[in-house]
Amino acid sequence: MGEEAPEFRVDNITLESKDCEQNAIDLGNKTYVIGRSDDDSKSSFGIKILDKQTQTWVVPTVLGAQPPTKSHSAILINDEKILVLEKGVSLNDSIWFLEIDTPFVKQQRKIKGGEVVSWSKGVLGVAEKPVVISGPSGVGKGTLIAKLMKEYPSKFGFSVSHTTRSPRVKETDGVHYHFTGRSKMEQDISEGKFLEFAHVHGNLYGTSIEAVESVTDEGKRCILDIDVQGARSVRASSIEAIFIFVCPPSFEELEKRLRARGTETEEQIQKRLRNARAELDQSNSPGLFDHLLVNDDLETCYENLKKLLSLDDDHEDSDDCCMKDGKTTACYSILSKTDSEILLQSETNEVEKGAASLLALDLSSLTGGAPGRTRGLKIQSVNSIDNGLKGIR
Ligand SMILES: Nc1ncnc2c1ncn2[C@@H]1O[C@H](COP(=O)(O)OP(=O)(O)OP(=O)(O)O)[C@@H](O)[C@H]1O
């Protein structure tokens, strides 16, 4: 429902006063007003949309973790997203994208039946695709993932799922799963906090957006251990991932492993085995899984997994990002934009401390986005203002 527009016009300008800073971004028939004003709650980053034809304001549903409320500069990147750069914080923490018409936002608009926008934090540097591992219960997914995490603790991070099933004896809340009640989980799902969820073996399981984002924020590659329904949902989302299905050498061996694990009752084992047949049938669904791995001998399977993930290659991260170590503390604001780059200008005192005065954010480097982070941001220093502005204006 829209409310009547107040009597002022907005263009691509920053509206600033002592207690209020807002950016107004025009796109087609709409103007997006981003930022906090005097009457907004100080704890939220207000967003309003003006329909210029009807002169009505709409307050959209805002998804995703939002930037802390500080002053910012903003610029339209394309008809799908706006770059919002927070002022006064280090570059690593300052880059945010407000998605206004991405596929995810379009999908959410349909679900929620109203105007929706979504925040997605930018993450600097080369980012590798998340890895989705599926396969029938008892095939050894958890065992393989545990080996990977043990050998490469700084490279991989596990997406800790939520589940309504009870913890097993050796399971810890927050480590193996977030154990939760059904009504709480259903509530969180309805509020859009989950990337995917599914009813599996009689319980509800799901991957929260936060679970994936917290791994990405640590600069690690995210591993998801989810069932085939979950893999399908992630495949249908905007997240680009590698999908691996782990098969048992035989059904008999699968049953043997499940029984030997000793964590399920006979009734639960029977249910998991019934579901295993269906999951194995779906492993060949066209376009779903990128790789099938047979877990016969554990060490052989683990070596094959490492090959799939290129862990046997000695490849280095790309060297062309001046923020490769992600440690810069300099602060920047938006200067200008071309089709391929956005120029960022450092605050004067940062140059004195030796920070690059001008940086170029390569727009072709962006991957991912809501739900989740916008990854792979490539930023290069531009030697001089003259060089930097060549072809920019
Ligand atoms: N290659 C293997 N050979 C023999 N036993 C194995 C092998 N891989 C895993 N196991 C054993 O099989 C059992 C099931 O493994 P695991 O718990 O990792 O399966 P899972 O696929 O994660 O199951 P779930 O989906 O139910 O969580 C464990 O007891 C594990 O030690």
Ligand SMILES: Nc1nc2c(ncn2[C@@H]2O[C@H](COP(=O)(O)O)[C@@H](O)[C@H]2O)c(=O)[nH]1
């Ligand atoms: N769709 C999802 N499936 C999940 C998730 N977390 C785990 N799982 C799958 O559930 C079964 C059973 O797991 P268990 O720990 O009870 O043995 C297994 O296939 C997992 O892959 C999730 O977040 N979403």
